[in-house]
Amino acid sequence: MTYRVRPAVVGCAIRPAITGRDRSLEEIIYDISQAALADAGLTIEDIDGIVVGCNDQFDGRAISVMMASGPTGGVDRDIMSTPSSSEHAFILGALRVASGQFRTQLVVSWSPTEVSSMAEAQRLGADPYFHRALPLDELSSHALQASALNHVWPNAWVFAETVAVKNRRHAAVAWPVPPARPRAGPARWPLTERLTTEPVTGAVAMVLAGEAFVTERGFRTPAWLRGMGWATEAAFLGDRDLTCAPALVEAARQAYAEAGVTDPTTAFDVVEITDATPYSELIAYDALGLASRAEIAARMADGWFARGGRSPVNLSGGVITFNPVFCTGLIRIAEIANQVRGCAGPHQVAGARMGLAQAGSGFAMQYQSAIVLGAAKGDAAKGDAG
């Protein structure tokens, strides 16, 4: 499949940890939207449509998009929302630009922490007859996944510890002055406190534009959408094999086919993975074709996924550093966009031209997305170029 118009990311704003209580949610959304527009050098007048990714349970509202129409600039504009996940907001925004019927889209997501119990808010997402009484929250679902993986792959816990250390080291570079001190989250066996991070308030916004607009406004470093895939698994954990991620395999297949990627192990200069836990990152390595389970030990030993390695993963520090739960997926995409645009900050990979963002969300990563962004519109995938 080809896009009628190829979308590009021309502006991003990422606030993965918002501290202090002096800003209301509306003000946080206004701030992040304006910051993304400023990053793009645009004003709201340049925006044709808006897609927000927001979650009623976390926001304490029904139809959360309503409140967002003002602070995002949605009044007298086309605004839609994807409450299924933050990354779905990017996908819908990209589809809208790709249709050629919009010059631009503003994509915004946020994740507040004012809810009295995030675990209880998440527990409402479990089916009321079987899972809700367990009780099941997202961390528990990730723990079940970790346990399942440890069962079939006895060394998984060792690699999970290694991934956590790697991402925390990356965070030290990415955040020389961190906006907040990442705090360990609660433990859920086999997830120790070292492998989890307490949820924090965060927000992210991106500006997407079509080819003609990019040319007209002279954007010098757009991040072109080279491939995009997304898929879901079944809701009931009992219907799934938690040791693998078939929906991510499918999402990657879609994205790589669009991008012309045949060897993902060498195609990407930089990768961001939604490491809700380090086990999630391990499962994603396999599903994305970055390394099979048999290869992971060798890849980790030679620093393949670490800073300076062949295909560094989560140079931003990942979710284990800052965990704004609902918008972690869109943050991964924005991080890769900034890497490809050459403006990622202290953790920039010099000369990054192709990047991969994996976004996962829901219980045990039910929703999976893979987004390939490139510095050049028609760059041959690096792996293909040999």
Add this chain to the structure above:
Amino acid sequence: MSGDRVGIIGIGQSNFRSRRDDASYPDLVREAVVPAMLDAKLDFDAIDAVVYSLSPDAMVGIGNAERLGVDAVGGRNKRFLRINTGGATGISSVTAAYYHIASGVCDVVLTAGADKVGECGDSQTVLNKIWDPTYERALPLGTINMLAMSAVRYMQRYGMTEEDMAYVTVKNRRQAALNPRAHLRKVVTIDEVMESRVISWPIKLMDCCPQSSGGAAMVLASEQFIRDNKLDAVWITGVACRAETYWMGDRMGNNPTAEHADAYALGRSFEQSYRMAGITDPAKQVHVAELYAPFSNTEYHAIDAARLVGKFGESVKRVRDGEFELGGVLPVNPSGGTLCTNAIAVTAMARVAETALQVWGRAGAHQVDGARVGIASGNGGDHQIFGTMVLEA
């Protein structure tokens, strides 16, 4: 038109009722998906993506309840996302499905959902939670008293009376009686509406939509796919969405975006979808309209905003004259509309589905003779987020 159009090739809807104790929430979704797939003459392997239509989670009592619908829509390992724009969700979902295809990414997309409003306990308690917790929630606002304020303003501005409101109910109930899928199908008289108990003046019980349970589904496809597979279709030729201010208190000024009687953003959305479809005189070029109007008074400003009349407020006299009835010049809500059926998550999808059936010539007993061009709309939030479409045979 070029060969890049997006067509509707399959439609499925429940027979909407107050309660569906016989069916779980995913069962209701499936109940609509199966006939839509049969109508499209496709199996699930042909579906490239699914757009799930679900408005407030609280209405079904499950957070992110779309996750539980994945198997009902055959979504496992497929592209899947959910839309929520409140009452407009259904038309927004069709719109999102449209962009999946218009982008060139997908050929065939299923959009589906269901609601159990009749079983949620009290929809107004849920809907109170759409307002800001600090300022407007405590009034306490609900969608009925919100639109009662709109009715009062419309009365003041355009001279609408309570009896005028009753005319809409009588018209739509008469039309719903012909539609086997409609929830409220009992024909009522002006006197019965006027004598029904006041819910929030001037809105009375029979000026209100019911709380319905049921599902809806549609299959959309690219023009190329439709031609290659020799499928029958009707076409989406205009599509748009526009939002208003969130705050009730901001609709009391003189700015056109802040007038509670008029549906400014709905009008803007219709303008854009007409422009896209090449419609310059909707009153003459449109043959049938399914306009989202959950309370009788709101059908007036929907007709106004759709420019089916010359100027705002003219709709009142013309409804009385029978121009918007089945058999009239331009039938509005021949299915009975939202006033007779409101399963919120899919109500606006039903507007698109019913319009599609009309221009297809497959609407049954409530068919508008010769309908070839139709319009549909959806209203979401606090009369805030609007979606519109033009469909053509």
